Amino acid sequence: ETNHHGKGPVHINIPISEPLFRFTTDALPEVRVITRYHGLNIYDRDYNDLIDRMNKYRKRMVIVGQMNLIYLFEKRYTKLLYKHFVWLTEHIGNRTTPGIPVKNFDTALHAMPEEKAGQMAPELLITYGGHIVSKRLKQFLRRNPPKEHWHVSPDGEVVDLYGSLTTVIEMDPFEFLEKIAGLLDNLTPEYPRVWENYCKMIPEPAFAYSEMAAVGALIKALPESCSLHLANSSVIRYAQLYSIPSTIEVCCNRGTSGIDGSLSTAVGYAAASDKLNFVAIGDLSFFYDMNALWNVNVRPNLRILLLNNGGGEIFRTLPGLELSDTSHEYITGVHKTSAKGWAEERGFLYLRVDNEAQLPEAMKTLAQPESVEQPILLEVFTDKDEDVRILKDYYHQLK
Secondary structure (H helix, E strand, O other): OEOOOOOOEOOOOOOOOOOOOOOOOOOOOOOOOOEEEOOOOOOOHHHHHHHHHHHHOOOEEEEEOOOOOOOOOOHHHHHHHHOOOEEEEOHHHOOOOOOOOEOOHHHHHHHOOHHHHHHHOOOEEEEEOOOOOOHHHHHHHHHOOOOEEEEEEOOOOOOOOOOOOOEEEEOOHHHHHHHHHOOOOOOOOOHHHHHHHHHHOOOOOOOOOOHHHHHHHHHHHOOOOOEEEEOOOHHHHHHOOOOOOOOOEEEEOOOOOOOOOHHHHHHHHHHOOOOOEEEEEEHHHHHHOHHHHOOOOOOOOEEEEEEEOOOOOHHHHOOOOOOOHHHHHHHHOOOOOOOHHHHHHOOOEEEEEOOHHHHHHHHHHHHOOOOOOOOEEEEEEOOHHHHHHHHHHHHHHHO
16 A cells, blocks of 8 residues: 555554464574575685684584595695594595595494493584485484584585584585685694594404395405496495495485486496496396396496395394385385396396305406406395394494
8 A cells, every 4th residue: 555645655554353373382482593605705704703613613523425526635635624523424425535534434323332422423513415325324413413514515505414504605515625724723633533443443344145245245356446336225335334445436326216227327327437337236226227238338347246135125124114924025025036137138247146155256257357348247146034134143243
């Protein structure tokens, strides 16, 4: 409406007889404010406050998610950054941290006594990169939230994975790290060493014959420079139990439905690669996407390790998921299928392993860097019940 002089609007409050919302409390709940920075400007007072807050914390952690990029930090930045933070990343993060990160944190968190959680939890958490696989890390940080969580990404998107996000910094994460390197205080905190020393005590597993042992055997047989494609979902978790050299590029289809297109992606990547490309994949993922091998661009640089234990055993290892006999049929996907006929039809050299004695020689053939005239598929058959038992025993003995 306009006022009586016709000179602009006048606002009228019209009483409403019935409230639009039925509040059951006297006050609105407290909210967590998330502040976004569009880059970091040294002339910005808010930015100076950010640095002051960062230097206030003694327990600082950086978690790096999935990144295909391999980034080489300059030595001067590496030295300044590495000592001030705990650096956690998974194999799918590749070489995107300054210095050597902690990678076996998932197993360490499983072994960690409850009374130690407070000592190990960060006050300041900084994250960059994409997906994090470890459920234990997510649960640990949700139960022990940091006072501040800063996420650094070029798109500035709000991703509150741990339920404690306070700051979004919209810029390239490596530019951010190089910018803050010289602004960190000179005090070297003890917190990073506490994490490193604790995780060093966790031994690398030595599994009996199982699909976990097959993944470990592949990783140990890999040539110095190659690409390793980890399908979902058990394979990526098994690989995390072992050390992988930083010279090996690790690729993985992380997303809403893990098995979708994992083999297709690897086949396409290998077709455009001049390196050997190894694929570690479970039976359900493989048979779901087996038409990926029906591709004229499949070359001898493709090597597939197929773990076949007759179903998706991850559904039997997840805590709290008790399956009936009917559920096993529809959820675990029990089957008695082999890839032999399809692999040979598509021109692959087919290898089969049924026991521990056969594994080393077959793995040696799969991983040989010497040129062969055809791609290779190694199918390792294990017992689903035995795989589950061996894995549970391993975690049980860590406690």
